[in-house]
Amino acid sequence: MVAKRSIALAALAAGGVAALRRARGRAALRPGPAEWFAVTVACDPAELTGVNRPDALAELAEHHEVRISPAPGGRGTELAVHSADGTVREQVRALKQLLETGEVLRMEGQPEGHRTVLGRATLPVARQLMRRGVR
Amino acid sequence: MRALCWAGVNELAVQDVPDPAILNRQDVIVRVTASSTCGSDLHLLDGYVPTMMAGDVIGHEFLGEVVEVGPDVRDRRVGEKVVVCSIIGCGRCRNCRAEMWSLCDNSNPDPGFLETLNGHATAGIFGYSHAMGGFAGSHAEYIRVPYGDVNAFPVPEGVADANAVFASDAVPTGWMGADIAGIEPGDVVAVWGCGGVGQMAVRAAYLMGAERVIAIDRFPERLKMAADHVGAEPLDYEKVDVLDALKETTGGRGPDVCIEAVGMEGHGTGAQYAYDRVKQAVRLQTDRGLPLRQAIHACRKGGTVSVLGVYLGFVDKFPMGAVMNKGLTLRSGQQHGQRYIAMILDRMARGEIDASHLLTHPMSLDDGPRGYEMFKNKEDGCVRAVFTP
Numbered sequence: 001m002v003a004k005r006s007i008a009l010a011a012l013a014a015g016g017v018a019a020l021r022r023a024r025g026r027a028a029l030r031p032g033p034a035e036w037f038a039v040t041v042a043c044d045p046a047e048l049t050g051v052n053r054p055d056a057l058a059e060l061a062e063h064h065e066v067r068i069s070p071a072p073g074g075r076g077t078e079l080a081v082h083s084a085d086g087t088v089r090e091q092v093r094a095l096k097q098l099l100e101t102g103e104v105l106r107m108e109g110q111p112e113g114h115r116t117v118l119g120r121a122t123l124p125v126a127r128q129l130m131r132r133g134v135r
Numbered sequence: 136m137r138a139l140c141w142a143g144v145n146e147l148a149v150q151d152v153p154d155p156a157i158l159n160r161q162d163v164i165v166r167v168t169a170s171s172t173c174g175s176d177l178h179l180l181d182g183y184v185p186t187m188m189a190g191d192v193i194g195h196e197f198l199g200e201v202v203e204v205g206p207d208v209r210d211r212r213v214g215e216k217v218v219v220c221s222i223i224g225c226g227r228c229r230n231c232r233a234e235m236w237s238l239c240d241n242s243n244p245d246p247g248f249l250e251t252l253n254g255h256a257t258a259g260i261f262g263y264s265h266a267m268g269g270f271a272g273s274h275a276e277y278i279r280v281p282y283g284d285v286n287a288f289p290v291p292e293g294v295a296d297a298n299a300v301f302a303s304d305a306v307p308t309g310w311m312g313a314d315i316a317g318i319e320p321g322d323v324v325a326v327w328g329c330g331g332v333g334q335m336a337v338r339a340a341y342l343m344g345a346e347r348v349i350a351i352d353r354f355p356e357r358l359k360m361a362a363d364h365v366g367a368e369p370l371d372y373e374k375v376d377v378l379d380a381l382k383e384t385t386g387g388r389g390p391d392v393c394i395e396a397v398g399m400e401g402h403g404t405g406a407q408y409a410y411d412r413v414k415q416a417v418r419l420q421t422d423r424g425l426p427l428r429q430a431i432h433a434c435r436k437g438g439t440v441s442v443l444g445v446y447l448g449f450v451d452k453f454p455m456g457a458v459m460n461k462g463l464t465l466r467s468g469q470q471h472g473q474r475y476i477a478m479i480l481d482r483m484a485r486g487e488i489d490a491s492h493l494l495t496h497p498m499s500l501d502d503g504p505r506g507y508e509m510f511k512n513k514e515d516g517c518v519r520a521v522f523t524p
């Protein structure tokens with residue numbers, strides 16, 4: 001009886017490992033996320049290059065490869081950052097806001113009613129996830 | 136201050152919340168004097184928009200008085216009576232400059248959910264979930280309005296509050312539905328839904344030269360209102376087959392323009408409607424699509440279907456074959472209100488647009504939960520409950 005159970009468990013385990021390998025194999029076939037995170041900013045490329053570039057952009061460029069190119073048809077400037085993780089994506093979005101509108105929208109400190117305990121705990125995490133986006 | 140908060144699915148509560156403050160230099164604070172229910176709020180109440188959290192202040196169609204301005208606000212002044220567009224634009228990104236304000240790149244600070252769902256995020260909306268930015272809504276005594284210069288519009292002398300409040304959303308949304316459809320003089324237009332937006336689409340279609348406008352609904356009082364106030368030819372879909380009736384009344388051609396002003400919780404009859412209800416209830420589709428399918432089937436060959444109703448994600452059995460083979464043009468979008476509001480207020484001042492009949496139930500903010508119950512269930516002929524804080 002014990003032997004039969006062991007065989008059954010081993011078979012299950014083997015099946016599970018095989019399924020996992022197949023899943024990993026399939027996952028490996030899927031293309032990975034793009035390595036650059038890009039936005040288009042409604043400004044002249046000259047504003048993002050040279051000594052007059054914004055401090056926030058200079059700081060990004062210290063740690064990441066940054067590509068700046070004119071958008072086709074004179075439709076602004078394409079700004080792309082390499083190896084952009086969540087923090088960088090948030091910084092790039094903020095930079096676009098800053099360049100286009102002169103400030104970065106603040107949301108903390110708005111009126112809100114009674115949050116549940118779970119809501120209070122998860123809102124900052126959910127907001128950060130939505131701010132950065134999943135890739 | 137007091138505010139009407141979402142507390143859970145089909146649960147609203149008036150609560151004490153902190154007053155809003157100037158958080159950005161271009162903000163204005165508005166003391167709300169009228170704030171309307173909107174059909175799109177029902178999707179929040181019914182739990183179809185997944186990024187609501189208990190404690191969120193709802194409401195997005197409103198009128199009020201500017202009481203504070205940020206240091207970088209140039210045009211708005213304390214004391215001005217303003218109507219505020221329900222959809223927030225920054226005024227500077229490429230889309231805002233191209234007058235496609237609801238596609239603003241900058242007014243939704245939390246774009247991740249929509250980027251995953253739709254490929255790109257669209258503009259922030261007051262009181263309309265964290266996917267749309269998480270902005271506190273207008274069913275409150277005060278509200279913070281970002282980019283105040285471009286989102287708040289002074290109300291001309293002589294325009295009654297009961298009229299002006301709908302220049303925030305219902306009128307510009309209806310106007311846009313007719314505008315993007317490219318209505319030409321002599322056109323026959325069919326409008327699905329006789330709520331506030333549908334009725335205003337009827338009015339706009341006539342002002343743009345439509346010869347006939349047929350309005351489709353199932354509530355007799357709404358059909359009568361559309362006939363009496365905006366001159367629609369009413370069509371009750373519970374009494375006649377809509378597709379047959381539209382073909383017959385247009386000499387077999389079908390309407391030149393079909394405007395869908397219903398959205399993801401549309402009603403209907405028959406097996407198709409039952410199928411949609413079941414699939415939505417078990418979350419196999421996010422949005423019910425019967426009126427949209429009808430609009431596509433009814434539309435004349437080479438015509439235009441203009442979709443104003445709010446959809447979140449996916450509609451099952453979308454008749455792409457009809458769209459393709461009949462050569463239809465499909466237009467849609469949340470309202471680009473900032474493109475239209477000043478013009479609409481001028482027309483209101485001249486008496487060309489009057490939306491005040493939509494305000495069937497003026498109520499205090501404290502009656503907010505009851506107001507939404509009446510609005511949702513169309514009790515007592517409720518077309519719009521409007522709250523005064």
